[in-house]
Amino acid sequence: MSAGTLYDKVWELHRVADLPGGATQLFIGLHLIHEVTSPQAFSALRDLGLAVRHPERTVATVDHIVPTTSQARPFADPLAEEMLATLEANCTEHGILLHGLGSGRQGIVHVIAPELGLTQPGMTVACGDSHTSTHGAFGAIAFGIGTSQVRDVLASQSLAMGKLKVRRIRVEGALQPGVYAKDLVLHVIRTLGVKGGVGYAYEFAGPAIEALSMEERMTLCNMAIEGGARCGYVNPDAVTFAYLKGRPHAPAGDAWERAVAWWSALASGPEAVFDDEVVFEAATIAPTVTWGITPGQSIGVDETVPTLEQTEGDERPIAEEAYRYMDLRPGAPIEGLPVDVCFIGSCTNGRLSDLRAAAAVARGRQVAAGIKAFVVPGSELVAAEAEAEGLDAVFRAAGFEWREPGCSMCLAMNPDRLEGRQISASSSNRNFKGRQGSATGRTLLMSPAMVAAAAVSGHVADVRRLVAAPTTPEPEPASTRA
Amino acid sequence: MNATSFPAGPIQRCEGRAVVVPGDDIDTDRIIPARYLKCVTFDGLAEGVFADDRSERAGDHPFDRAENQGAAILVVNRNFGCGSSREHAPQALMRWGIRAVIGESFAEIFFGNCLALGIPCLSVDHEQVADLQAAIAREPAATLQLSLEDPQVRLVGGAVEHRWPLTLAEGPRRMLCSGEWNGTAQLVANDGGLRSTAERLPYLADFAAAAT
Numbered sequence: 001m002s003a004g005t006l007y008d009k010v011w012e013l014h015r016v017a018d019l020p021g022g023a024t025q026l027f028i029g030l031h032l033i034h035e036v037t038s039p040q041a042f043s044a045l046r047d048l049g050l051a052v053r054h055p056e057r058t059v060a061t062v063d064h065i066v067p068t069t070s071q072a073r074p075f076a077d078p079l080a081e082e083m084l085a086t087l088e089a090n091c092t093e094h095g096i097l098l099h100g101l102g103s104g105r106q107g108i109v110h111v112i113a114p115e116l117g118l119t120q121p122g123m124t125v126a127c128g129d130s131h132t133s134t135h136g137a138f139g140a141i142a143f144g145i146g147t148s149q150v151r152d153v154l155a156s157q158s159l160a161m162g163k164l165k166v167r168r169i170r171v172e173g174a175l176q177p178g179v180y181a182k183d184l185v186l187h188v189i190r191t192l193g194v195k196g197g198v199g200y201a202y203e204f205a206g207p208a209i210e211a212l213s214m215e216e217r218m219t220l221c222n223m224a225i226e227g228g229a230r231c232g233y234v235n236p237d238a239v240t241f242a243y244l245k246g247r248p249h250a251p252a253g254d255a256w257e258r259a260v261a262w263w264s265a266l267a268s269g270p271e272a273v274f275d276d277e278v279v280f281e282a283a284t285i286a287p288t289v290t291w292g293i294t295p296g297q298s299i300g301v302d303e304t305v306p307t308l309e310q311t312e313g314d315e316r317p318i319a320e321e322a323y324r325y326m327d328l329r330p331g332a333p334i335e336g337l338p339v340d341v342c343f344i345g346s347c348t349n350g351r352l353s354d355l356r357a358a359a360a361v362a363r364g365r366q367v368a369a370g371i372k373a374f375v376v377p378g379s380e381l382v383a384a385e386a387e388a389e390g391l392d393a394v395f396r397a398a399g400f401e402w403r404e405p406g407c408s409m410c411l412a413m414n415p416d417r418l419e420g421r422q423i424s425a426s427s428s429n430r431n432f433k434g435r436q437g438s439a440t441g442r443t444l445l446m447s448p449a450m451v452a453a454a455a456v457s458g459h460v461a462d463v464r465r466l467v468a469a470p471t472t473p474e475p476e477p478a479s480t481r482a
Numbered sequence: 483m484n485a486t487s488f489p490a491g492p493i494q495r496c497e498g499r500a501v502v503v504p505g506d507d508i509d510t511d512r513i514i515p516a517r518y519l520k521c522v523t524f525d526g527l528a529e530g531v532f533a534d535d536r537s538e539r540a541g542d543h544p545f546d547r548a549e550n551q552g553a554a555i556l557v558v559n560r561n562f563g564c565g566s567s568r569e570h571a572p573q574a575l576m577r578w579g580i581r582a583v584i585g586e587s588f589a590e591i592f593f594g595n596c597l598a599l600g601i602p603c604l605s606v607d608h609e610q611v612a613d614l615q616a617a618i619a620r621e622p623a624a625t626l627q628l629s630l631e632d633p634q635v636r637l638v639g640g641a642v643e644h645r646w647p648l649t650l651a652e653g654p655r656r657m658l659c660s661g662e663w664n665g666t667a668q669l670v671a672n673d674g675g676l677r678s679t680a681e682r683l684p685y686l687a688d689f690a691a692a693a694t
Contacts, residue, residue, distance in 0.1 A: 022653030
């Protein structure tokens with residue numbers, strides 16, 4: 001049983017009571033809501049005659065259903081309009097802060113809460129969205145919940161939860177140029193499996209993790225859930241504090257020093273005990289691309305689609321299903337595979353450093369003929385920062401569309417979607433069958449720089465060759481600390 | 483489509499015909515594609531359950547086969563319900579008629595979402611799940627009798643009676659059997675505990691408590 005880890009400390013601090021059924025009642029420090037998983041929770045609250053216990057600890061935005069071309073109201077889709085109108089009415093009725101369209105602070109919920117300084121170390125964070133694990137990048141314990149649990153948090157600011165085991169994932173060494181947090185997390189999921197993390201919180205640690213920027217740590221923790229781990233986290237450190245300082249909801253004045261002292265003490269110490277540990281070597285990881293229909297079905301861009309013989313026995317049925325669905329031949333190279341659509345954005349990779357890395361590849365090049373390529377900033381703030389440094393112009397000049405913020409083609413609850421059997425290079429997080437809006441559409445997950453490389457090449461390409469190419473004038477750093 | 487009432491009160495047993503949806507890693511996008519999430523109530527979700535898989539199979543999906551209409555117990559394989567946290571997935575299954583799920587393993591959020599609806603997800607080991615599915619295929623008219631008190635399932639009404647042991651963590655098992663699975667009232671009632679917890683959280687008091 002784990003002891004002395006950040007997870008244990010935060011859990012104990014937020015433990016309200018042990019419930020008769022054996023679960024723990026856990027206080028939730030920050031509750032994030034959006035238009036898709038909250039309307040039924042508010043209805044249930046109304047049916048029960050309950051109020052929102054801590055409206056000041058709940059923050060709302062709209063992201064899944066917003067169009068990324070025109071965001072004029074009412075939306076062309078009446079169902080989308082009804083969902084947003086319902087969220088607006090619920091927030092007004094219960095006194096909940098809503099970062100709506102055009103507020104300057106709207107965006108994907110997992111992008112805006114960090115950038116506004118809402119997400120802080122040592123908090124418990126819950127949201128009706130599985131990618132809530134993102135917030136673990138700050139040393140918060142953050143997890144996705146269903147709508148019934150959204151109701152419970154609204155009503156009580158707490159949840160009935162079972163405690164997880166803690167697995168430390170130590171990553172030694174350093175990522176090579178052209179290799180990003182996205183590649184690292186895809187590699188981890190490929191190795192440990194999409195269900196390897198069930199029952200665990202993942203603590204990401206080691207030199208390669210400490211070297212990551214906050215935005216890279218968010219990409220990493222975002223996809224913990226794709227490895228089955230309901231939450232993933234990184235211990236707070238100087239990088240965390242530097243990111244938070246001066247953000248709108250971050251502590252200020254005297255409170256800042258007290259906060260940093262408290263946050264620092266939360267980190268898993270040398271005496272911490274873990275239920276399990278796995279060690280990776282960062283330098284061995286290549287730019288990674290999914291070839292199948294689960295995020296665990298990935299290979300280095302220089303590898304070939306695994307054959308059945310190379311696949312573990314119990315993974316063979318889903319590998320065969322993936323060959324059929326993706327129309328890929330076992331043993332075929334992934335590099336050179338033609339793509340139709342290139343999507344840069346999402347809660348995984350829609351932040352400023354992601355757009356910088358993609359722009360560094362796109363600069364001075366052209367999107368290949370016949371390819372639809374578009375960039376969707378993760379938030380209005382990301383869009384404004386990117387535009388201030390001219391990234392929108394770089395993308396437009398290269399033939400990419402520059403869109404308004406939202407979840408876009410990650411999950412196709414808005415007009416952005418694949419058509420028919422189109423195949424996309426996507427910086428999002430799920431390559432499930434039908435995920436991007438067409439029941440036969442196909443998704444290749446990769447880093448934003450790799451998506452840009454695919455866009456200008458017309459096929460899956462190794463970004464390491466493009467960023468090293470002399471035709472790239474003044475390549476920007478692959479990532480920058482926020 | 484099963485229009486009987488939704489789960490309520492203590493859930494100690496469940497009985498009904500089985501529907502088997504084989505395969506590992508069946509994610510919630512497959513259980514209910516995202517386009518069906520454009521709604522402000524859960525009422526109409528039954529029509530979207532496995533929608534894309536069903537149209538791909540053109541009538542041959544387990545949820546479309548005549549012999550499975552009215553089934554109440556879903557039998558699956560490994561890591562069922564992975565991916566998106568959408569409660570729309572168990573809501574859609576429940577509205578189609580599912581009242582319990584048996585499989586090798588479940589994704590955590592899906593398991594919790596089912597529990598919050600009073601739908602038990604019980605585990606059976608790898609060899610036994612194949613045996614269970616084969617027995618159901620041999621005896622399509624038989625029914626499953628599920629017990630949560632001593633977690634197990636029996637296949638009855640066929641040529642031979644079978645029994646498989648199941649596992650369910652003690653916490654959720656007690657919550658279901660006692661009827662405490664719908665725990666909002668219990669959480670709200672603990673006002674004193676919620677207050678004292680909030681008072682000791684440094685980030686709710688400008689970190690003043692952190693200095694001590």
